[in-house]
Amino acid sequence: MKYLTIFSLCFVYASSLFAQQAFLEEFQQKRKNAEAYTLEAIELMPEEDFDYKPTDDQQSFRDQIIHSCENMIWLSTSYLGGNTEGVNIRQKNHTKAEIINLVKTCFERAGEAVDILKPEDLEEMVSFFAGPMSKRQI
Numbered sequence: 059m060k061y062l063t064i065f066s067l068c069f070v071y072a073s074s075l076f077a078q079q080a081f082l083e084e085f086q087q088k089r090k091n092a093e094a095y096t097l098e099a100i101e102l103m104p105e106e107d108f109d110y111k112p113t114d115d116q117q118s119f120r121d122q123i124i125h126s127c128e129n130m131i132w133l134s135t136s137y138l139g140g141n142t143e144g145v146n147i148r149q150k151n152h153t154k155a156e157i158i159n160l161v162k163t164c165f166e167r168a169g170e171a172v173d174i175l176k177p178e179d180l181e182e183m184v185s186f187f188a189g190p191m192s193k194r195q196i
Contacts, residue, residue, distance in 0.1 A: 079177045081194065086169060093165040096126070097158060105154040123157055127164040137184050137196045140171030 100123065108120040117125060128147050134140030144163045152160060180194035 081180065082172060082175060082177065085172055089165060089169050089172070093161070096123070096161055096165075100154065100158055100161065103154075108154065108157075120152065120157065123161065124152065127160055130164045130168045133196055134168045134171035137186070138171040138193060139174055140167050142167065 103119055109118045111118045124147060127145075131140070131142055131145055131147065135142055145160070145167060147160065149156070175193065180192060182193050183190050184193060184196065186196065
């Protein structure tokens, strides 16, 4: 009975690690897809329309892309141990080419932050503005 309990615990632990590793791999694929979709949207938008706002109360296309980059960098550096090498978000009036490079770099930095995570790191709790969350939830 003792051996059955030990075996069962080992099986449950191994299954949990496998599931977390699968999550990390799935996340990276979703990140690559999101990068491709984002870059495609940027490529399709004429540069002269980057300051387009659907209404006065909303962000422009350019500002929304920059905001997305800011969030990727903030989350990956504040909670996942990432870095900001090569990221210059504070620049004003990015050109289309600069925004494309910025988006590529931000997605790359976010991916690198996830790459350094071990499966067991995913369950580590962090203090988040919306309350405690695991790194997996971030």
